[in-house]
Structure formats: C-alpha cells, structure tokens
Amino acid sequence: DTGVSQDPRHKITKRGQNVTFRCDPISEHNRLYWYRQTLGQGPEFLTYFQNEAQLEKSRLLSDRFSAERPKGSFSTLEIQRTEQGDSAMYLCASSSYQTGYTEAFFGQGTRLTVV
Amino acid sequence: GNSVTQMEGPVTLSEEAFLTINCTYTATGYPSLFWYVQYPGEGLQLLLKATKADDKGSNKGFEATYRKETTSFHLEKGSVQVSDSAVYFCALSETSGGSNYKLTFGKGTLLTVNP
Numbered sequence: 001d002t003g004v005s006q007d008p009r010h011k012i013t014k015r016g017q018n019v020t021f022r023c024d025p026i027s028e029h030n031r032l033y034w035y036r037q038t039l040g041q042g043p044e045f046l047t048y049f050q051n052e053a054q055l056e057k058s059r060l061l062s063d064r065f066s067a068e069r070p071k072g073s074f075s076t077l078e079i080q081r082t083e084q085g086d087s088a089m090y091l092c093a094s095s096s097y098q099t100g101y102t103e104a105f106f107g108q109g110t111r112l113t114v115v
Numbered sequence: 116g117n118s119v120t121q122m123e124g125p126v127t128l129s130e131e132a133f134l135t136i137n138c139t140y141t142a143t144g145y146p147s148l149f150w151y152v153q154y155p156g157e158g159l160q161l162l163l164k165a166t167k168a169d170d171k172g173s174n175k176g177f178e179a180t181y182r183k184e185t186t187s188f189h190l191e192k193g194s195v196q197v198s199d200s201a202v203y204f205c206a207l208s209e210t211s212g213g214s215n216y217k218l219t220f221g222k223g224t225l226l227t228v229n230p
Contacts, residue, residue, distance in 0.1 A: 004158075033217060042119075042204050042220030043159070056215050091159065093218075101216040102147050102166060102208070106159040 004107035006092050012113045013082055020078045021110045025094030031101055032075050034067060035091040036060065037109070043091050049075060082114045117142045121205045121221035128195055128228050136190040136224050138179075138205035146207040148172075148181050148188040149218070153202045162190075162203070195228045202226070 005024045013019050025032050030051050035043035046065070047057045051072035061067075064082075069075040079086055089111050093104040122137040140146065150162040150172070163172030168183035177192045188205060205221040 031216070035218075040222065042206070042222050043218070045217040045219070048215055048217060056217070093159075095216065102164065103161060104216075104218060105161075106151075108158040 004092055004094055004105050006090075006107035006110050008110055009108065010111045010113075012115060015084060015114055016081055018078065018080045019082060019112065020076055021090055021112075023075045023077070023092030023107060025074070025092070026096070026105055029094035029096045029105070030072065031095045031097075032069055033093045033095075033104065034075070034077055035093065037089040037091055038087075046077075079112075082112075084114045087112055087114045117146070117207060117209065117219040119205050119207055119219055119221040121203075122224055124223070125225040125227060128226070130197055130228055130230055131194045132228075134190070134192040134195045134199075134226070136203055136205075136226070138188045138190065138221060140186050140188065140205075140207050142186075142207055142209065144209050146209055148179070149206045149208070150177070150179055150188070150190050151204040151206060151220075153204065153223075155201070159204065195226070197228045197230055200226055200228045 007022045033048040034046040037043040049069040064080045067077045089109045091109045093106045095101045095104045118141045120139050147166040149164045151159045152162045163174040165172040165181035171180045179188050179190045202223045204223045206218045208216045208218050
C-alpha cells in the first residue's frame with residue numbers, strides 16, 4: 001500500500017471555472033476526511049465520509065463545494081465557480097476502525113491557485 | 116468549541132540544541148492529542164500521539180506528555196538535527212462515543228535547524 005494519494009498535485013484555474021480533485025485513501029480505510037490549509041495556518045476540517053456516507057460538513061463548505069465518495073473507495077471534491085479565496089492546499093486523510101480512528105494518514109495535498 | 120494554540124514561529128536552532136514547542140488546547144470532552152510534522156514538499160505525517168491524561172507520546176527522539184491539569188502537550192527533543200527542519204502542528208480530536216474524530220490543528224511552527 002502506497003498511502004493516501006491525491007490528484008492533481010497542483011491546479012491553476014481561472015476564476016469562475018469548476019475544478020475537481022481526487023483522493024484515493026489507504027485501502028480498507030473506511031473513514032475519509034477533507035481539510036483545507038491556507039498559507040500560515042493549520043489545516044481546517046471540511047467534511048468526512050464513513051464508507052460512502054457523508055456524515056458531516058463544516059460551515060466552511062459553501063454551496064459551491066461538493067464531495068462524493070461513491071462505493072466507499074476514492075473521493076472527489078468539486079468546487080464550482082471558483083473564487084480567489086478558494087486558493088489553498090486541499091488535504092485528504094483516511095483512518096481505520098482498526099486503530100480506533102485515532103491515527104489519520106494524510107496525502108500530499110492538491111494545491112489550488114485561482115487567478 | 117475545540118481549539119489549539121501553539122507557539123508562534125519561526126524557531127531557529129543550532130544542531131544539538133534542545134527544542135521545546137509549546138501547545139495548549141481547549142476541548143469540551145476528552146480529546147486525543149497529536150503532533151504532526153510536515154517536511155518540505157511532503158504531506159503531513161503523524162509524529163506522536165497521546166490518548167489520555169499523563170500519557171507520553173514519543174517517536175524519533177521527540178516526546179510530549181498529555182497534561183490535563185494545564186491543558187498542554189508541549190513537544191520536546193533533547194538534541195535536534197538539521198533533518199528535523201520542518202513545520203510542526205499540534206492537533207486534537209474528540210474521542211468520546213459517536214465522535215467524528217476530526218482533527219483541530221494549531222497554526223504550525225516552522226523549525227529551522229542550522230549545522
């Protein structure tokens with residue numbers, strides 16, 4: 001297992017465009033989390049899934065954001081009508097019931113720049 | 116709500132110096148506490164954790180003790196190396212029944228170790 005992978009690593013888009021990011025968790029990790037990290041700040045929770053069910057969304061997740069995890073495997077995060085304020089690092093993490101969910105493994109992130 | 120406050124950086128030390136990065140937290144329940152490290156160009160990695168009061172987490176020469184009475188989880192290392200240069204994040208997650216185990220992070224502390 002190669003860990004949590006995210007694609008793409010970098011994305012530059014024009015304001016108003018839609019973007020989609022993908023996260024592949026560690027296999028058999030049933031929890032998957034999305035976080036957003038802006039410059040000089042720690043990561044902030046956006047949403048999480050247990051298997052295919054999205055169980056919580058942060059108030060940071062505006063209506064322009066949507067996340068899915070079909071079949072409980074990989075997840076996608078889509079941002080519609082991007083704004084400059086969406087520029088950030090988007091991090092994905094997964095965890096397993098076997099560790100009591102206390103240990104989250106992070107991907108390298110997708111850096112989004114909105115111009 | 117939950118929050119984590121950690122020592123502002125940047126911190127610059129000479130090799131073999133003693134390191135302390137302070138971290139205090141506010142939580143409504145009984146959190147687990149973590150230190151994550153982010154090396155240049157890499158994703159967040161779990162450095163150490165403690166799941167209950169008075170536990171000591173340790174890894175790679177780093178240590179931190181869960182102090183409930185002072186709501187603190189300070190990171191220490193007796194002799195830092197150049198390879199320890201990274202950003203360090205203190206974090207907590209609620210672990211009570213039904214918890215989502217989402218992480219709340221501090222802002223991060225940049226450590227630079229000079230030869």
